[in-house]
Amino acid sequence: MKITMIGTGYVGLVSGACFADFGHDVVCVDKDAGKIAAIESGRMPIFEPGLDQLVGNNAAAGRLTFTTDLAAGVKGADAIFIAVGTPSRRGDGHADLSYVYAAAREIVGALDGPAVIVTKSTVPVGTGDEVERIARELRPDLDIQCVSNPEFLREGAAIGDFKRPDRVVVGTTGSERAIAVMSQIYRPLNLNQAPLMFTGRRTAELIKYAANAFLATKITFINEMADLCEAVGAEVQDVSRGIGLDNRIGGKFLHAGPGYGGSCFPKDTLALVKTGQDHDAPIRIVETVVQVNDLRKRAMGRKIVKALGGDARGKTVALLGLTFKPNTDDMRDAPSLAIVQALEDAGATIVAYDPEGMEVAAPMMPSVTMASDAYEAADGADALVLVTEWDIFRALDLKRIAASMAGKALIDLRNIYPLAEAQDAGFTLTRVGGSGS
Template sequence: MKITMIGTGYVGLVSGACFADFGHDVVCVDKDAGKIAAIESGRMPIFEPGLDKLVGDNAASGRLTFTTDLDAGVKGAEAIFIAVGTPSRRGDGHADLSYVYAAVREIVEALDAPAVIVTKSTVPVGTGDEVERIARELKPDLDIQVVSNPEFLREGAAIGDFKRPDRVVVGTTGSERAIAVMSQVYRPLNLNQAPLMFTGRRTAELIKYAANAFLATKITFINEMADLCEAVGAEVQDVARGIGLDNRIGAKFLHAGPGYGGSCFPKDTLALVKTGQDYDAPIRIVETVVQVNDLRKRAMGRKIVKAMGGDARGKTIALLGLTFKPNTDDMRDAPSLAIVQALEDAGARIVAYDPEGMEIAAPMMPKVVMAKDAYEAADGADAVVLITEWDIFRALDLKRLAAAMTGTALIDLRNIYPAGEIEAAGLDLSRVGG
């Protein structure tokens, strides 16, 4: 089957490469000629473990190709996926669908045979209806079916998530042809017995937002429990384990920290809040989650200053980890951004190290000095702060770290280290929720 993927961002490139690895013939289309040239030369626009090899292998086999020519890219395709950005719209927080609708118009203008247009981008409820309206308006006599197929990929584990999904959600209006095409697209997953879930199109669009909002709520809940634990003298990791062992709750997304960030949770929770308001069905829980998470990131800056005796002016603070999570170079809405701003406002000098995110982070935090490793970052520092739980930070030589520092404060915002190990190295530990 020939599949066309419009957009070579995170979702488009990972999905296109995985479909090609399933044996489909995939053409990835992007207007950015520089990005296409870079991918073809083996340079990925994002950091995702295993993606460079997956793309390279499938490009070498001829199953995966790249082009800036959309007209040529869609010719003969049975399924055309739209995987362009849907950022929060400036001013009101709604998802900006301008890239989606522009892609739809170009796709339909180029089509001369029946096809299924699939929205892979995260889009609000009702977007598929508008996509269908545009298609009908431009080519009323052509059989174009519109399907919603939301992605559920975790950055840092996207290839495994795509190939071994918990479920594949496909939203249609009941078209037998659309169902047949999408069943063929995902047929290779039959061996893994991945559930292929067909729903109404609006239902599929809402499932994506509901899933992300629920996970964001779990994160925010345990973060507030962490604050309560600190106030009453309890241990949040034990609380999380105690409730997570309940099968009705589950252990995932119950790790207290500095708040959620990334490309999905912040914009998707905000978009869901706006959708609820538009339909006069406000989602008060999610509204509170958004507010609490925004406040928490800044509060982490105050927590660090407090651990330093309440005064950070003129002092040097080393930050370990800048990306919103490990195994990605994504800095979008990363807690480190708010933390850096709070510490700079408090008069601190910041030195940082991140295994993958420094190139992207540097222009976002121009006053921060970037180090070559954790120990260089800690050299002369009054405090060290663990922000992102990269594997490389899980087995630091704590005595070497302490010897490099001027001060003794270690603030662990991911609860990586037991108190005993920190104390044995001669450092003073400040944790989250304990």
């Protein structure tokens, strides 16, 4: 089938490349000519393991092309996916849908025949209704079906998630043609028996928000349990394992840390809260999750200052990891941003290293010195802080690092290192929710 992907951001580029790898003919459209040129030359706008090879292979095979010409891109398409940004709107926290609606108007205006418009972007309930209204108003002469197909891709594991999904959710108004087109698009997954779930359009839109809010709630829950563990002398890692072994709960997203960040959870939880308020169905649990998570990031800065004896003025703190999670260069709402601000407010000097995120992070934290590796970052520092659990930080030579530091404070916000190993290297360890805290 011919598929057009509007937007070459995280969702659009990964989805477009994976669809092409299934054998579909995919055109990715973006208004940014520089981005298109970079992709065509092999330079990806995001870091995602395996994406450069996937794009290169399918482009070389002729199944994946890129253009800035939307009209040409949608010509003859069986399905046009909208994969543009929906950031939090300034001032009220609602999802900014201006890019979605602008894309819808441009798509409809360029269509030369019947088509299925698929909203891949994360959007609030009722967005598909407005996309349909736009289509009916601008092109009443065409059979245009509007579908919701939310993405469930984890940054750092997006290609695997796309090709081996837990589920594929498709929301329609019952159109047989739309169902047939979407079934054909995802038919290659049938070999893996991926659950293709058809539901109402509004339901599909809400499933995405509900899923992210639930996962964000699990993270926030275990973070608050970590605080309680520190207060009563318990071990949060054992608590996580003890409850996660219950199949009704599960162990995923039960790892205590500095709070969630990234492109999805912060904006999606906030958008869900606003949707609930607008419909007189407030979601108090998620409202609390948003508040607690925001406060936690700043609290991690105070935790580090406490490990420095309560005074960070004039001291140097080395941060390992800046991105919100490993295997991405995404800095959106990363805990490191709040941590850096809190430490600088306390008078500390910051040196940092991240395997992939420093180029993106540098403009956001201009006074932070970026190091070439973890050992350079730690050299002469009074404290070493593990912020993001990149694999490269899991087997550091702690004795070598301790010998090069001015102080011996190790603040492990991801609970990577056992207390005995840190103490053997000469460190005073501060962890999250357990011994050494």
